[in-house]
Amino acid sequence: MPRKKKEYEYVPYSINPNIHVYYELEFLKDVIKPGDKITFKGVRGEFTFLHMAHNSELDVTWIDCRNPATGEHRSFYVDRLKGLVRAKKSRRKKQLVRD
Numbered sequence: 001m002p003r004k005k006k007e008y009e010y011v012p013y014s015i016n017p018n019i020h021v022y023y024e025l026e027f028l029k030d031v032i033k034p035g036d037k038i039t040f041k042g043v044r045g046e047f048t049f050l051h052m053a054h055n056s057e058l059d060v061t062w063i064d065c066r067n068p069a070t071g072e073h074r075s076f077y078v079d080r081l082k083g084l085v086r087a088k089k090s091r092r093k094k095q096l097v098r099d
Contacts, residue, residue, distance in 0.1 A: 013053055016055075018055050018056050018057040018058075019053055019054070019055050019056075020053070020054050020056065021051050021052070021053050022051065022052045022053070022054070023051050023052075025049070025052045025063070025078075027081060027083065027084065028083070030083075030084045032049050032084055033049070034049055034050055034051065035048060035049065036048070036049045036084060036085075037049075037084070037085035038063075038065065038081065038082075038083070038084055038085060039082045039083060039085060040076050040080045040081060040082055041080045041081075041082050042080065043076070043080075045067060045069065046068070046085050047065035047066065047067055047068075047074065048065055048066045048067075048068050049063065049065050050064045050065055050066060050073075051063075051064055052064070052078070060077075061077070061078050062075045062076060062077055062078065063075065063076050063077075063078060063081065
């Protein structure tokens with residue numbers, strides 16, 4: 001018999017007065033904005049940053065992001081953030097110098 005998928009009801013953060021949403025995150029010398037690619041410690045793959053949320057009642061902060069490969073939404077604590085994914089730079093071609 002196939003398993004039934006659990007259906008979760010999405011409740012927006014704006015309903016809960018204790019949760020505050022931030023759309024920018026300062027990490028080291030970078031400012032992470034929605035759409036930036038980020039990585040986390042102990043998790044394979046890259047994720048797209050959506051927003052950061054803070055629950056003032058529980059004093060917990062987390063990052064909501066999306067996996068671009070599968071489309072799933074995941075949340076991670078801020079302390080697991082490894083960093084921003086930077087585009088790889090191409091090597092500069094050296095010119096041949098003749099004497």
